[in-house]
Amino acid sequence: MPITQIILVGHCGFDTANLTRFIKKHTDLPIHAAQSPKELTPYLSPDALLLINRVIPRAFKLPTGIELIAQLNQQPNPPRSLLISNFPESQQQAITAGALPGFGKSHLTDQKSIKLLTDALQ
Known part of the structure; x- marks a missing residue:
């Protein structure tokens, strides 16, 4: 299913603007933001790409975005997701949990990050 929307999950205002x-x-x-499960729920469909922060708000009641990725991937027809984190070990954990390869906020100008985003949109 083609991606029709991008959801920024758990990012502060500054990072949301940069992303x-x-x-x-x-x-x-279209780009939307979600800071809680209630805000995220309307976007949980296979046509969405979630860019999930490693550190998510307490409203999610999960320790990290990696656990959110794992939880979402246990549902039927989950949205595509990728982790936004500079830590390679977190990226690997997210991939193991079902995410596509992600990138860190400090790498937004890197060609690799651009390719990871455009690949995730395919």
């Missing part, structure tokens, strides 16, 4: 600018350079898809 939004990065995404808008590479796609014209």
